[in-house]
């Protein structure tokens with residue numbers, strides 16, 4: 001089963017959107033296999049966003065992401081990575097359709113409330129980085145009713 005790393009950023013936590021974002025993933029049919037609230041260090045976030053090192057916005061991004069606790073989660077299910085990205089919307093909320101998380105809850109690319117892995121490979125890398133202790137495995141009784 002495919003899994004993706006979804007993270008509610010510090011602004012999402014501060015604005016009280018944790019429950020709403022989790023609810024969307026639950027209602028869509030994904031299975032939650034890991035969840036924690038963490039204050040990440042700048043070094044940890046630099047690893048998470050290593051691909052963006054060198055971008056002009058990188059220092060600001062790291063400061064933003066370290067400005068408060070984030071909610072780190074692993075969600076599992078059919079096409080979890082691609083569907084997770086569709087649920088988030090575009091990187092820039094201006095291009096995010098209404099109905100997506102960013103399209104409904106935020107305005108600025110530098111305060112876009114939620115992260116989602118962009119490929120299966122980055123999902124596996126990110127899950128290892130944020131959950132070195134491993135994730136949970138359990139059988140969802142609903143799964144046969146959600147995908148074949």
Ligand code: GTP
Pocket residue numbers: 052057060061090091092109110111112114115116117118
């Ligand atoms: P994530 O799910 O957070 O990885 O976003 P993404 O995959 O949609 O975009 P990307 O990985 O390219 O960028 C990571 C994050 O950096 C974005 O979510 C934004 O918060 C921030 N970011 C990207 N581009 C810009 C930019 O042009 N300006 C600013 N201020 N922030 C940016």
Ligand code: MG
Pocket residue numbers: 116118
């Ligand atoms: Mg990204």
